[in-house]
Amino acid sequence: MRQHFMMLAAYNAWANGRIYDVAATLTEEEFCRDTGAFFKSMMGTLNHLVAADRIWMKRFTGQGDAPAALDTIIHANFTKLRAAREVEDKRIFTWIDGLDAKALAGRFSYMTVSDMRTISQRLAPALDHLFNHQTHHRGQAHMILTVLGKPSVQLDLIAFQRTEEGRAYA
Numbered sequence: 001m002r003q004h005f006m007m008l009a010a011y012n013a014w015a016n017g018r019i020y021d022v023a024a025t026l027t028e029e030e031f032c033r034d035t036g037a038f039f040k041s042m043m044g045t046l047n048h049l050v051a052a053d054r055i056w057m058k059r060f061t062g063q064g065d066a067p068a069a070l071d072t073i074i075h076a077n078f079t080k081l082r083a084a085r086e087v088e089d090k091r092i093f094t095w096i097d098g099l100d101a102k103a104l105a106g107r108f109s110y111m112t113v114s115d116m117r118t119i120s121q122r123l124a125p126a127l128d129h130l131f132n133h134q135t136h137h138r139g140q141a142h143m144i145l146t147v148l149g150k151p152s153v154q155l156d157l158i159a160f161q162r163t164e165e166g167r168a169y170a
Helices: 002-023 028-032 042-061 078-097 101-105 123-147 157-161
Strands: 107-111 118-122
Touching (some): 002 078, 042 123, 101 123, 107 123
């Protein structure tokens, strides 16, 4: 399981990098434009992903800053947001690299953000959610890019597995 989650963490950083590479070509107006996505704009969507990852990592590790709302704007500035994304991706990968089978099979408890309930669950399924959530909203970011006339971005896991970095997990 650890190797599987290491692959997902590496893929996550790779896919985020690809989205950010194209998003870097957006004008400020395009970055902030409401395109009808759940978090409205590219800025809102990418901020949500950083915010949600910080919330989950605080739950998992007990460390770090966690915003109180899922729509928190961590950084309105693209360059600062990208730097925060890269830090979070490294943090996720490093933390997962330190997990063992016992930790992955273990349970943890946390308070939900939306309705303030205490939840107790196994770690591995929560990690599945963490990475699936990223994929879900990266799909929305992909849609935002195409709506704005930007190139389509290859984000498939198999594409990552065919890269030099991804071959270690294939």
